[in-house]
Amino acid sequence: MSEKSNRPEAGEGTGHLEDIPTKQNNDDWKNRAPYRSIDKNEKFYKRHTAHCHCGRIKYWLSREKPLAAKFCHCIDCAPFQWAAIFHKEDLHFENGAEGLAFYHAPTKGTHYELPVKVSCSYCHAPIMDEGRNMVLMFPGIIKFNTPEDKKAFDPQCHIFYSQRVVDLPDGKPKWVGLDNGSELMKDVQPHEAETVVGERKIEITDK
Ligand SMILES: [Zn+2]
Ligand SMILES: [Zn+2]
Structure with missing residues (x-):
């Protein structure tokens, strides 16, 4: 875990996934997960289905449970964002990269x-943040079949x-920053909370 991710600067791009930026000089990425088209003979297990608001983007997840699920409070996610981490291979877009918009914050x-x-x-x-090795999905658009399915996405931290x-x-x-790469903070009860926007109250607890 890198230490530099603990305190991202505003507008820098927070690097949720601790990525080293890489240059992409061609369209190879469209042939890789999660954008590659799945051959008709290749079975992609559609465990969860998600649609964007307008329905033009549809994707499936093959994994029942994310590798991890979190609430992120970073500046980019303000006020906060529910996020679930998956391998790129766990994800498949119905129309590949078509209809998707990309933003490279750095x-x-x-x-x-x-x-x-x-x-x-x-x-x-918002669909996801794609890092070098992982994707961080925003599961708010997943159509969960059962309450148990949704429970598998409950944030752990x-x-x-x-x-x-x-x-x-x-x-x-x-x-404070990324889990396990930073320090734990005290869970402030609502009556004790005195958070002033712009002034960050940091209370570090012993591990
Ligand atoms: Zn849409
Ligand atoms: Zn964030």
């Missing part, structure tokens, strides 16, 4: 370069909690 570019923010180019619903604009005293672990 250069403020609207091209495909990792790490990249991916949204629907029409309704602008809060990350970048030092940057929060709202307190969520739910008893779950709260990390």
Whole structure:
């Protein structure tokens, strides 16, 4: 875990996934997961289905449970974002990269370069952040079949909690930056909370 991810600067791109930016000089990425088209003979197990707001973007997840699920409180996700981590191979877009919009925060570019923010180019619903090795999905658009399916996406912790604009005293672990790569913070109860926007109250607890 890198230490530099603990305190991202505003506008720098927070590097949720601790990625080293890489140059992409061609369209090879369209043939890789999660954008590659699945051959008719190749079975992709469609465990979960998701649609963006306008319905133009549809994707499936083959994995029942994310590798991890978190609430992210970083500046980019403000006030906070529910996020679930998957391998790229766990994800398949119905129409590949078609209809997707890309934003590369480090250069403020609207091209495909990792790490990249991916949204629907029409309704602008956030779909995911794609890192070099993993994707961080926003599961709010998944159509869960059962309450148990949704439960598998329950966040285990809060990350970048030092940057929060709202307190969520739910008893779950709260990390200053990335989980396990930073320090834990005290879970402040609502009556004790004195958070002033712009002035970050940091309370570090012993591990
Ligand atoms: Zn859309
Ligand atoms: Zn975030």
